[in-house]
Amino acid sequence: MSHTLQFFTSTARRSPNVSGFLNHTHHTISKLSSPRSSNCRFPVTLTSNLSIRASSTSDLDSPSSSQVLVSDNGTGAGFVSTASPPFVSDLSSIEVDAVTETELKENGFRSTRRTKLICTIGPATCGFEQLEALAVGGMNVARINMCHGTREWHKMVIERVRRLNEEKGFAVAIMMDTEGSEIHMGDLGGASSAKAEDGEVWTFSVRAFDTGLPEHTINVNYDGFAEDVKVGDELLVDGGMVRFEVIEKIGPDVKCRCTDPGLLLPRANLTFWRNGSVVRERNAMLPTISSKDWLDIDFGIAEGVDFIAISFVKSAEVINHLKSYIAARSRDSDISVIAKIESIDSLKNLEEIIQASDGAMVARGDLGAQIPLEQVPSAQQRIVQVCRQLNKPVIVASQLLESMIEYPTPTRAEVADVSEAVRQRADALMLSGESAMGQYPEKALTVLRSVSLRIERWWREERRHEAMSLPAIGTSLSENISEEICNSAAKMANNLGVDALFVYTKTGHMASLLSRCRPDCPIFAFTTTPSVRRHLNLQWGLIPFRLSFSDDMETNLNKTFSLLKARNLIKSGDLVIAVSDMLQSIQVMNVP
Ligand SMILES: Nc1ncnc2c1ncn2[C@@H]1O[C@H](COP(=O)(O)OP(=O)(O)OP(=O)(O)O)[C@@H](O)[C@H]1O
Ligand SMILES: CC(=O)C(=O)O
Ligand SMILES: [K+]
Ligand SMILES: [Mg+2]
Numbered sequence: 001m002s003h004t005l006q007f008f009t010s011t012a013r014r015s016p017n018v019s020g021f022l023n024h025t026h027h028t029i030s031k032l033s034s035p036r037s038s039n040c041r042f043p044v045t046l047t048s049n050l051s052i053r054a055s056s057t058s059d060l061d062s063p064s065s066s067q068v069l070v071s072d073n074g075t076g077a078g079f080v081s082t083a084s085p086p087f088v089s090d091l092s093s094i095e096v097d098a099v100t101e102t103e104l105k106e107n108g109f110r111s112t113r114r115t116k117l118i119c120t121i122g123p124a125t126c127g128f129e130q131l132e133a134l135a136v137g138g139m140n141v142a143r144i145n146m147c148h149g150t151r152e153w154h155k156m157v158i159e160r161v162r163r164l165n166e167e168k169g170f171a172v173a174i175m176m177d178t179e180g181s182e183i184h185m186g187d188l189g190g191a192s193s194a195k196a197e198d199g200e201v202w203t204f205s206v207r208a209f210d211t212g213l214p215e216h217t218i219n220v221n222y223d224g225f226a227e228d229v230k231v232g233d234e235l236l237v238d239g240g241m242v243r244f245e246v247i248e249k250i251g252p253d254v255k256c257r258c259t260d261p262g263l264l265l266p267r268a269n270l271t272f273w274r275n276g277s278v279v280r281e282r283n284a285m286l287p288t289i290s291s292k293d294w295l296d297i298d299f300g301i302a303e304g305v306d307f308i309a310i311s312f313v314k315s316a317e318v319i320n321h322l323k324s325y326i327a328a329r330s331r332d333s334d335i336s337v338i339a340k341i342e343s344i345d346s347l348k349n350l351e352e353i354i355q356a357s358d359g360a361m362v363a364r365g366d367l368g369a370q371i372p373l374e375q376v377p378s379a380q381q382r383i384v385q386v387c388r389q390l391n392k393p394v395i396v397a398s399q400l401l402e403s404m405i406e407y408p409t410p411t412r413a414e415v416a417d418v419s420e421a422v423r424q425r426a427d428a429l430m431l432s433g434e435s436a437m438g439q440y441p442e443k444a445l446t447v448l449r450s451v452s453l454r455i456e457r458w459w460r461e462e463r464r465h466e467a468m469s470l471p472a473i474g475t476s477l478s479e480n481i482s483e484e485i486c487n488s489a490a491k492m493a494n495n496l497g498v499d500a501l502f503v504y505t506k507t508g509h510m511a512s513l514l515s516r517c518r519p520d521c522p523i524f525a526f527t528t529t530p531s532v533r534r535h536l537n538l539q540w541g542l543i544p545f546r547l548s549f550s551d552d553m554e555t556n557l558n559k560t561f562s563l564l565k566a567r568n569l570i571k572s573g574d575l576v577i578a579v580s581d582m583l584q585s586i587q588v589m590n591v592p
Contacts, residue, residue, distance in 0.1 A: 094563040095533070095546035097170045099136055104543075104569050109500055109522050114541040115421075115452040116140040116428035118175065118395060119445060121157050122148065122436025128160050134435065135170045137445040140537040141307070143175040143430065146296045147184075147267050158303050165530075171544060173306040173534035175338070178297065180311030181290035182366070183283055185237070186219025187266040196242050198261045204235070204244075204254045204270075220270065226252050228281040234273045237264060239369030246272070271369045278344070278370050288318045297322070301329050306534050309338040309361055314345035316356035323356075334531055338395070341383050342366035350386055359538065360387050365398035365432070377420075384424045389471055391516045393538045396421040397430035401447055405438035410447050418448060422455040425518050427540040460520055470516060481584050483513055489579050489586045490517030496575065496588070500524050504549055504556055504580035508532045514579070515539045526560065551582045561591050 096104075103112055118141040119125065119134050131142070142161050144154045154176075161172050185204075188194055189212050196202060203217045206225050213219065226249055229235070235244040235256050242264055244256035272279050288310065289297070300308050310322065319337055326335050336358035339346070343366070346353055354360050362380045371379065380396060387394035400418050401410045410418075421429055429452070434444040470487065474480040493501050501523045505511045511525035518540060525536050526547040536544035547563070549556040557578055564570045574591040 093548055094560070094567075095169060095171075095530075096543070096569075097135075098168060099138065099170070100543055101567065101569065109524075109543070109569070111453070111457065112522050112543060113138065113449060113453050114456050114518075114522065115426070115448075116538055116540065117445060117448050117452075118143050118397075118428050118430040118538075119435040119441070120145055120177075120430065120432045122433075124437050124439070125435050125441050126153070126157050126160070128163070130441070131157075131160050131164055132168065133442050134445060135164055135168070135172050137442050138449045139172060139445060141173045141175050141428065143177055143309070145177045145179075145436070146293070147177075147179045148436075151296070151299055154299070155303065158305065165534075171530070171533045171537050171546075173537050174303075175307040175309055176296065176300040176303075176305045177309040177340070178289065178293040178311050180288065180293065180340075181222075181286040182312050183220060183222040183225065183270045185264065185266070185268050185270060186213075186221065188218075188264065189213040192266070194264045196244075196258045196261055196264055198258055200258045200261075201247070202244065202256050202258065204256060206252045218264070220254075222283060222286070224282045226254050228279065228283060229254055229272050230274065232274075233279065234259075236271045236273060236369055237262075238268045239271070239365060240373070241268075269366055269369060280344070284345075288312055288314055289322065297325070298329070301326060301333060301335065304333075305335060306531065307336045307338050307359070307538070309340050311340050311363070312343050312346070312366070313339040313341070313353055313357075314343060315349050316352040319353060319356040334535070336535060338393075341379075342370065344370050347371070347379060350383065351390075354383075354386050354390050354392055357392060359393040359395070359427075361395040361397050361430070362426075363397050368398075380421075381424060384421075384426050385468065387427075388425065388468060388516060388518075389473075391473055391512055393427040393512075393540070395428040395430050395538075396424075396426045398432055400429055400431065401434050401444045404440050404444040404447070405433050408440050408443055410444075415447070415451055418451045419455045422452050423459065425540060427515075428538055478584075482510055482581060485579055485584055485586055486510060486513035487517060489577050490514055490519040492586070492588065493519045493521050493577050496577075497521075498577050498588070499574040500570070500576050502526065502557070502560065502576055502578040504553070504578070504582065506532070506581060508536050510579060510581040511536055511542055511544075512539055515541050526556075553578070553580055553583050553585065553587070556580070557587070557589075558592075565591070 117138050119139045120143045121131070125131060125134060142157070144157055146154070158174055161174055164170050165172055200216060204220050204225065205217060206220050206223050209219070229246050229249070231246050231249065233246045235246060240260070242258065242262035243260035245259050246254055247257050248255040297308060310318065313319065319339055322337055326333055338359045338361055339353050339357040340361045340363040341347065341350065342363035360383060362383045364376055364380065367379060368376045384394050384396070401414050403411050403414060418429065429448050431444055431448065435441040438444060472480060472483060474483045489501060498521055500521050501514055501519060503511045503514055503523060504526045506528055508527060511523065511527070514523050522543055523541050525542045525544045526549060527533050527536065527544060528546070528548055530546055533544040533546045536542045547560065549559070561570065570591050572591050576589060576591060578587045579585065
């Protein structure tokens with residue numbers, strides 16, 4: 001077998017003489033037919049041709065027999081690329097959403113947003129127009145949280161997002177988030193919230209109340225609650241938004257005095273602390289995926305969601321188990337499994353969990369209830385780093401713009417927090433309550449968008465390529481070659497200051513390898529299926545297009561150039577580096 005890395009470099013961009021030569025040659029050569037596609041005419045695009053060939057003479061995993069050949073034909077005769085005359089009839093064959101298209105046209109592709117945005121959908125945003133406003137505002141992924149709402153409600157949201165994609169050309173992916181079986185409160189008998197005042201005594205009970213909840217009573221979902229807690233324990237609601245002290249146990253009821261007043265929200269998470277750390281008694285034995293979660297997962301598979309995020313992951317085992325379950329349930333399913341890092345165990349087993357998953361979420365809400373708050377920032381940094389090194393998309397979630405649930409502008413501290421996540425180059429930022437039930441969902445999304453854009457630009461201007469070492473992750477020669485190609489292409493793109501990287505990818509893998517390098521320029525990812533396109537929408541710096549393409553790179557490139565030029569998305573002279581996973585190659589060229 002053989003792999004080819006070809007570097008086609010052009011001097012046309014900087015040399016008017018060469019451009020003249022090209023124009024002249026164009027006329028001559030365009031009368032010829034392409035040897036590969038008999039009805040194609042081809043302009044000369046480039047003047048010199050350097051090609052590097054890596055080949056391996058035996059099986060994939062035998063690197064000792066591979067070799068790299070570099071050649072420069074030195075004749076100036078040029079690399080000739082094919083381009084059919086007007087592709088007008090083909091224009092419909094490239095799909096990009098209207099918002100990306102407008103953004104590309106207005107700002108040029110150098111300034112497109114690299115950080116992806118996720119919105120949790122709830123009562124404030126479940127209408128079709130509201131969802132459309134979020135998509136227009138830059139939502140890349142819609143998240144539904146199975147902790148709340150009925151399956152019918154979630155089904156309705158999924159259908160609306162689908163309709164939006166079909167009717168308006170968006171590629172908004174859907175992420176389903178499981179409830180998990182940690183301890184949480186019940187739903188407050190229908191009330192949207194309840195206020196706990198300082199010194200008040202509340203009863204936390206595992207009893208079922210048929211005739212409505214008595215006053216100052218909270219249902220708890222975990223049967224072992226009363227046995228696990230001790231008098232004197234501190235009870236934290238939502239990681240400390242409200243605090244109680246356990247003062248008495250009476251059978252299934254636990255009496256607690258409020259020490260930090262605040263608003264209790266339905267189904268809020270509960271943790272109890274003893275001597276400064278979270279207590280993990282028998283509740284640590286609760287299954288990560290509860291029986292209700294399995295039903296929700298079946299629902300997600302049936303609805304064809306793009307991502308399933310698993311709450312309170314403790315080990316890699318549960319991820320592997322879920323992945324084989326999904327594979328058995330739907331043979332050609334491509335649902336990605338996202339591990340939510342929100343417990344002490346998940347931090348302990350971080351590397352193996354992330355290795356087993358298709359991505360991870362820094363779920364700071366619950367994480368901050370399980371480890372001391374001041375440890376959350378370093379945990380975030382570590383999770384982001386491990387994900388980037390292992391090439392898994394990583395989401396920073398929770399309380400990014402918490403104050404915007406109520407107010408139309410964020411606090412300065414919140415803006416700084418968003419900036420930090422962008423600076424760490426996480427793949428995506430997520431809104432929770434801000435978009436699910438806040439008063440200013442669109443404004444919150446606008447803040448994420450504009451802060452991301454500004455910080456990304458600042459970082460590029462400062463040319464602060466941070467030197468995160470990216471270990472080799474491939475397990476075969478072929479994978480190693482793909483990885484090296486992407487690393488080199490990204491480095492070349494930075495050094496040459498190219499306008500865009502193009503990647504032709506069937507599975508999305510090469511696109512993710514490029515994204516992992518966090519290059520300065522945006523990455524146009526061309527892929528054949530709508531589902532891969534939606535998946536790529538979660539990854540840093542990728543602008544996913546759907547395009548049918550062949551194994552012939554010259555044809556693909558020229559088709560793409562024509563289609564994008566016809567839509568004013570690129571122009572002649574733009575410098576592009578292209579890689580593909582069909583023909584492992586790197587090509588550098590000016591758009592003809
Ligand atoms: N489908 C829904 N229906 C009603 N309210 C919702 C829905 N989704 C979210 N919410 C509201 O938005 C808030 C924030 O949403 P979020 O998804 O962050 O949930 P959470 O309860 O904090 O749990 P998690 O730890 O799973 O994120 C919730 O507490 C809830 O009040
Ligand atoms: C998102 C989530 O589950 C959390 O922050 O806890
Ligand atoms: K959840
Ligand atoms: Mg959580």
